[in-house]
Amino acid sequence: MRKRFVRWLNDMKIRNKLIFFYVIVVMIPVLIVGFIVIQYFRLDALQKATEQTENNVQRIKTQTENLLNVPIRVSNQLLLDKDMERVATTTYSNDDPFQLVNAYREYTDFTDYVRSYSEIRSIQLYTDNPTLLDNLQFMDADSTIRATVWYEKAMQARVINWMYIDDLNHPNGVSPKQLSLVRQIFFPTSGKRSVLVIQVDTGYLNSLLSQEPFDTMIADEDGNIVAAKDPSAIGRTLVDMGFEVGGGAAERSFEREIDGMDYRVSINTLIPDSSKSGLTIVSAFSSESIVHDANRIGLIGAGLIVFILLMALLAVYFNSRLISSRLLKLNRSLNRVAEGNLDTVSRIDGQDEIGQLSEQFNYMVTNIKELMHQVYEASEANSRLEVMQREIKLKMLASQINPHFLFNALESIRMRAHVQGEKDIARAVRLLGKLIRRNLEIGNRHTTLKNELDMVESYLEIQKFRHGDRLHYTLAAQPDTLEVLLPPLLVQPLIENAIVHGLENKETEGSVALHAVRIGDEVLIDVMDNGAGMTPERLRQVEESIREKDEKEESRIGLRNVHQRLVMTYGEECGLRISSELGKGTQIYFKIPAGRDEYV
Template identity: 40%
Template sequence: MRKNIEILFIKTINNMKLRDKLIFTFIVVVFIPIMVVGLFLTYELRDNAVKDAIEQSQVNVERVKKRTAEILNVPIYISNNLQFDQRLSELVNTSYKSTYEVVKAYRDYRTFDYFLQYYPEIYNIKFYMDNPTLINNWEFIPVGEEERNLFWFGHSVSEPGFNRWYYLADETKANHYYLSLVKRINFLEQKTHGTLVITIDPRQLKKILQQEPFLTMIVDESNFIISANQPHIVGKGLYEIIDPKHKIKNQPAVINGEINGESSQIIVDNLLPEMSQNQLRIISIVTDKHIVKDANKLSMLGAAVTLIGVIIAVILITSVSWLLSKRLSNLSQNINRLSAGDLSTRIVVDGDDEIGQLSKQFNNMVENIHGLIDQVEETTKQKNALEMSQNEIKLKMMASQINPHFLFNTLESIRMKSHMKGEKEIAKVVKQLGKLMRKSLEVGGSKIPLSSEIEMVRCYLEIQKFRYENRLNYELSIDPLSENMKILPLIIQPLVENAVIHGLEDREDGGMILIKTKVIAEFLTVTVEDNGSGMKEERLNEIIHMLAEHHEGNGNRIGLLNVHNRLQLTYGKQSGLMIDSQEGKGTKIQFNMPRGDENV
């Protein structure tokens, strides 16, 4: 039963038109998943908005913490400087005999005024000293019984050298409360100490907090609100703002709580200034109502976008299915023509989508078939040309070798008789000629080491040197890296022969022939250069044209075109002969070949 249902379903789908299949597929595969995903994304957007709001609040708290720490570092810096202020030590530890001396000492000591003038973070500086000869001018205050009973004063005396932060009333500022640094200053030479109180300007803290979008406040360890971006809560206790059941711990945290009856997120972070015994807390409160407002907007936006997307998708799928079926029908008709064997047919389908690309690729395939046919023909032609060239070499070698074994044996006999009669020069040249013939006998169609080719060149030049005597000189500059490289046989010797016959033969004073090989990177460069007669520009152009057109006159010698053709057929177009010549200055012939056949 189940199998029959599956067969019926597949048959029904296969019998449906392409447009109906696309619409059906859209409803089943696209519409339903879009609705599910849309609802999921809407929920995720709302949840992410809540998380982002909390993370942003934590970033804001961290920024407030950093900027507040910068302000608190100023009184710490000042207290460290006053710790080693010798003039301060002398002022507060001197026993004065008259009021005039005290007033004069106060007038001469302007350090406090300097700090107040150049550090806007500081609101007031006071110094308490157990010295009854001092006069209270609200900067220097002699310690009495009243001061000793102050809780913060007792802490400073019992904790020498450490900073403590208090929210203190300043009697010089109408007993208003300010955040103050309290530190004991020790005078080691006099074995005495005093208490320094540096008051922070509340406007500096207020300036930092006013930039925050949510309720943000700085709280001391006694839970007094030192500063806030809502001025009416400054000076109040923290638990007057926050329900006491939400205990604020002495560590960074995010707490769910209620503020003024509204559900809120309480972000807490600690600030411990350097060398301090107590810490402050930065607290930011973000109401859930504010968070959810943005999240609800995102939820509505997500739902609207999902609905609009579904409507647009329905319209587009209907239009696209019609266009698609029309183009596929056109493609099918053209493929039928191609299947009939008409390779000249081209598929024309507009667009760059898969159907358009399929038509272009099909056209490219037809073009490639034609190209492959042409390439096979060209390869066969080149292979035949190379074989003909190699055969031409063998035929010309055979034409120049009339019974070479007989000639070689005869030359060896001549050499021995010349040597026995003292004709060493004749014996030497006959030996070179015999060696040249032996090398010629060994030459076949395969590649030979470059050193063997150079040896043939050396034999040929020695014979020609015997002929021309001092009119011919030569130099071999062979790169050691090139000696074992395999090259085509009789590829350099014809170039040297060309230089002797056409370059130096007609010159009475003779000249020099330079044969040079050089391995550079992955290429071997071979140069044959002479300082002979050279060529006129017209003759040079004729030769270059001859090499380009692959046409040469009759002759039994292995000519430049033969060498040029074999190089290009074996190593590619870039490996042909390059000729440079100037009349009266000489000729230079050069070719390059890949460095791939060494040590074989």
């Protein structure tokens, strides 16, 4: 694995190698650290907001409990109020109306409590006494009252219930709901039972909640909102507001999506002393509102990081390009010498290693020229046959020296590139040699799809050396297709066609994708590009040209050759199929038998 990785690095261009290590060692770690820091600040902001919400809910719970303790104490005192029992249970005569009026006038405890405690809005006692006249304090429990839920619940047990009930005695004739203490009063003297209702003044709670930074509500056990930061929420239910809390622990926090937004919800349940039912305090805040500033700062920081990284990347790119361009000049000089042009002079500025290598190259070429000149002068003294033999030997020597020299020079360049951390030139030369060697080795023998794809990959990497990041490619073959036998050089011409005709004239980035999949007893090989594409008329002309035996259109010789070899080997149904759309790209595919011994 390590050797393969090292070989892969050695095959990479110097420019790509510098960029690769910059991305791996600098860019990715910096981006990861930046992302972690941004997430940390975001989560920290959410955590602090959650803690603040829980503290606020606990504080509201304490203040609400203190408020509710006032009507509880008053109701406890009224349990033993003999004067209240006398007024409520006396049967008043219709002949003496002043008897009831005087009784009401003499009993002022309800009024005194309301005046003494701002937490209490009103006090009513509902009793089954038809001789009573309703005075907003003592009320006859007629059939309408007895049918209410709160009255029935109070008559079931001697406990305190906190309920959001109608104010039936509102002076304007309207019936707004009020948070009320509802409990049964038993009169031991008469054995009668009545229901005491103490309405709580929730104005204090609303004032308290209005100062909260987050949406906060107080609801009864049925989910009716009795007080809230938002006045429009009072009288509605938690379900209406999207805060259905359900069952669970008395104190809990959770996340919930409301109207497409993520909310953090904190719940705390308050059950006052001697009470069967209680109140639920709900506080919620939008996660987005809390992390907005953190996100904004994070985006600014991320933008600065990306900007700095891009500037550094550009610096690495231009530096690697400078190195690559000088190596390319030296490589072109080597190629000219390899072709026999000994008048070649390498002109590379600078006194670094590449500049020194250029000087050594010029010195070596000069020595070769002098050696050849000396051999030529010595051969003139011999016979014509001897001269011819010497020339043959010199040519043989040159044919041995040039590749050996080229190998040594390229190896020196490769080692220099390795030291510099840039190996794209060495990789390009290696790939080109590999491609040429493969082409020279190819005969009439069959080959595997894997070998074909190796050639294609070498060709594509050389093209990427030319086009840089403008070219992207994908090679994807199912494992069960790699050992399928097929005639050589069927795939590479299709890739070359996609690049030459589809992508080279494309100003933007281009991509080539090759897929090999097995379908039943056949293998489908598909090549697609996103290049210029063709009009329907042009597509028809291309399809006709590849089926013609005469090579009238030189630009499509490769496709014609592949198509005719497929047809001759496998039959007409296995020939090339082409689809294309102008401006979107071209797709070329063919099918061959999947058996290993299908082609010999």
